[in-house]
Amino acid sequence: MACWNPNIEMMSKEDLDILQLKLLKELVDRAYDRSPLYRERMDEKGVKPDDIMTLDDLSKLPFMSKKDLRDYQPERLFMAGKRDIIRYHASSGTTGKPTIVGYTKKDIETWSESLARALTSAGLGADDIVQVANTYGLFTGGLGFHYAAEKIGAAVVPASTGNTDRQLQMINDLGVTVMAATPSYMIYVGEVAEKMGIDLRKSTLKTGLLGGEPWSDKMRERIQSQFGVRGINCFGASELYGPSWTECDEQCGIHIWRDIAIFEIIDPKTGDKASPGERGELVITMLQKEAFPIIRYRMGDITVMDEEKCACGRSHPRMMRISGRVDDMLIIRGINVFPSQVEHCLHTNPEVGNEFQIVVDRKGALDDMLVKVELKPEAFTDNILELNALRERITSRLKNSLNVGAKVELVPTGSLPRFEGKARRVMDRRDI
């Protein structure tokens, strides 16, 4: 079995403890020195870099939230100056404003290193041709897999999303062996292939690097048996680096490299550490970050860690499937969507009221999002063309703000359900 970085991947648990503590201390020093925001947070909590003497001392550090990342200017948050930043990406924020993430040269290298190890552990190598059917651009899905696949010497087909006919054409013409995509898009590609009379089981495509949205073993079974594509679960987020970790060939949880990150599981209500093997909220510390600090960052995902040594021989812990969220974030076709973003966007349209409802379905393999919004009585016109134009205007504003398309339905005022307090405005009917 191949290893990209055997020194680290096969390191003993004891040596990893030592390495991880060293990296954690360096990170805290760096953040305290260079990130005015994080320094403030540590001071508020009365903790100094010198207080971090063991790995358990991590719990002394303050949490970071998505709101922290959004509310602060890069100068207050970043640990590196503009001169050292070589790339920016963005992640969906809870308002219309995305969170901007900066990377130094070393950040980009560490990111690729992490994913290169992962891809190698999943059995990929220089003989592979990887078609990246994730979005290229501000979101990290496309470029993340692109860099890592190149690093391990595989050939990259930067197909990006959409144009499924052409995706299939390239798989056939180039002999593509690996496709990086959301699991639902993978199924969609398989369904389109079937309609075109192409049997993917007989094609060169053998592996799917699948992530970016919640999925299930049921979907994996289907992808594997119906299309003959081995489904490898992947994980990452733009605030962290981007897609950075995957399962190994054993397909039993995602290896989290201990020199790259610490994944804690906490009780989302108390903030206390969960007992080993207990499900809770995922909290991430990125140990080697130079630009954008991620220290005890509350991801909002609910999952559980397995610390047992994997059958592949690696002692790095494994993250099991994400089973939900602590907040109301939705993932639509691989894009994070907060109902509050929808709310912000709707506010810019004076013709509609404050009440709205989001209905999410899976139509065929793909997510379908419907936003129902109440038309104000004074905005009602007998002219159906004007109503249609209003609906289209809202549709396009939503698409611009969410980065994912949603259907919009205008409904009469008073027809959407009212809730006390925090409105439960989402009806997620997907069965995944």
Add this chain to the structure above:
Amino acid sequence: MNGPDYKIKQLSIFSENKPGRIAAVAKAMKEECINILAFSIAEGAGYGVIRVIVDSPVRALERLQRDGFVVRFTDVLAVEMADRPGGLYDLTEMLSEAGVNIEYAYGYRNEPFAVLIIRVEDTDEGMKKILAHGAKLLDVKHFQPDAGC
């Protein structure tokens, strides 16, 4: 003394495309003992506009508002047309000659003639043009209720 009034108050009701919405409007009219003379539905994406001509528009509007409907009056014109093959054709020819821009139209039979309800961009202007071309517009009095229910 008022002259003839050709501006007919049509009810325009905003509605979801859901079964039962028309029935709800019809039931309310029945309970109010209001006669529906004509109606049509314009469909948007997931929603629609129900357009209704009734014999007591003010009472109808009040009732529908009480029932929570988003409803408003829209001025339309009711043009008399001959109840025979070609009646609609002759009328539309005349309207186009008169240069009347129609947003939408729907018709019904009202023996011994037929009626075309039209919504035009500029109601006053449309009214003048139609009358000048010799067509007959129905007065609001035509739509007033017969005695009793």
